[in-house]
Amino acid sequence: AQKITQTQPGMFVQEKEAVTLDCTYDTSDPSYGLFWYKQPSSGEMIFLIYQGSYDQQNATEGRYSLNFQKARKSANLVISASQLGDSAMYFCAMRDDSSYGNNRLAFGKGNQVVVIP
């Protein structure tokens, strides 16, 4: 069964607007970590933000925030004040103990974002 689901088609967002990227996950483990990565057209994978399952507050890193809704098993990435450099593929990932013994991450298939001026 798919552990990470990212189903949005490619998204166009106006510069300076906010954009939300959806991610739902599936785990039976009470302890897990959620990660978001950015992959620009140059190809490198850039770590953006982390949320732990026991964290009381939603994670924030600059213009990135994670809308963590544990009961719904969702971990949506919010990018505020979009910039042209935010155009990229974004991947959601999860690390848990249930399937992989805490030594692997499961990745979603990604969300493509294009920021238009």
Added chain:
Amino acid sequence: NAGVTQTPKFRVLKTGQSMTLLCAQDMNHEYMYWYRQDPGMGLRLIHYSVGEGTTAKGEVPDGYNVSRLKKQNFLLGLESAAPSQTSVYFCASLPRSYNSPLHFGNGTRLTVT
């Protein structure tokens, strides 16, 4: 620190040729991984290692072999390259600590003709 370094960055092979991709990390991470990325498929795990001298199969291991003789290095081998192995290959490493992200190399673009 250099982090995770992959060599080469680009390579073109003919069907049937062999090659080895090298991954080196200088962060003393326990776990190392090889992924391939194809359009629309996301990242798929080929092989991984949970420590020096150990390796295990991922989702798509066929046609690849790996070795981890030293903790800092993880090699991916293609014994007889096929066009289906045309892809972008990423190496990554991960420490034991739970809240640490996967650290990626910059990728190797491989084309098999």
